């Protein structure tokens with residue numbers, strides 16, 4: 001499919017299931033960006049999660065997010081139980097404006113169902129010369145280090161750093177050892193898991209995907225990843241006045257896998273962090289780190305894979321499994 005076809009199909013499917021025009025447009029933008037960058041777990045593959053959220057009655061396909069300024073540099077967007085892409089679009093420009101005005105600004109998104117990747121929101125900030133951070137908690141799948149029961153979400157965090165005349169350096173990673181979708185795929189394909197990804201319901205390490213899904217995922221890097229997962233819970237939950245992952249899980253009565261909660265986004269203007277800040281000089285300095293990294297064989301910058309995919313898919317389009325394509329056509333047919 002061309003990227004235009006991806007967008008048209010996604011939007012038509014969302015409209016046919018009851019999302020209004022602006023939500024369908026915002027979600028289709030998010031899904032298409034993920035396909036474009038070959039982040040397929042968050043592309044068309046995610047449409048059923050959006051549909052399930054809506055059809056279960058847990059998500060609104062029409063709510064208009066509301067924006068309030070809590071302080072001169074803290075903005076809150078209440079998504080009112082709709083999916084996050086529209087709420088993020090609403091908060092994006094005000095957040096960047098506030099960060100440029102005050103040096104640092106915060107966007108607290110609440111009551112948002114989030115099944116997307118986080119790199120789009122931080123990349124947009126870095127495209128405007130800002131440093132961006134984003135944090136989201138999710139359904140409770142991950143045990144704290146040393147524990148055996150699911151408590152944390154897979155809790156991603158993203159970071160973006162602007163560059164001069166180049167796209168930003170961005171990383172966006174879960175705090176679990178693996179994505180949940182990766183375990184589900186291995187179950188489907190009859191493959192075992194690497195050690196260190198999960199424990200079974202009996203609390204013992206397992207490489208069996210069915211046992212892992214019934215038990216708990218593990219954080220990456222032992223207690224270090226566990227501490228990051230805990231931090232993300234606090235930043236995306238109590239800090240912005242929203243729920244923790246286990247509370248979001250309890251609220252997802254229909255078990256849609258589309259949890260509702262908060263997101264914290266922080267934007268910093270580098271020139272406001274240095275006396276007589278010189279943007280170009282600061283960015284040139286950061287380039288020294290990137291070139292030293294790339295001098296080492298095997299090292300690469302996070303996000304370079306996405307940018308290479310972006311160039312390729314603009315020319316060649318994307319491959320979509322026939323079963324997924326058919327499912328989208330079935331949505332459109334109603």
Ligand code: NDP
Pocket residue numbers: 114115116117118119136137138139154155156157170171172173174175178179299300301302303304305306
């Ligand atoms: P990955 O492990 O695939 O990648 C994590 C990051 O590491 C990416 O930024 C990737 O960049 C970078 N990276 C990969 N390989 C290298 C390397 N060799 N050197 C340097 N950097 C590298 O992602 P995860 O499985 O942890 O997360 C996948 C996505 O799932 C994220 O987008 C996350 O936001 C999303 N997610 C969303 C949730 C939600 O509730 N909304 C819950 C959990 C996850 P690159 O892209 O260039 O490969």
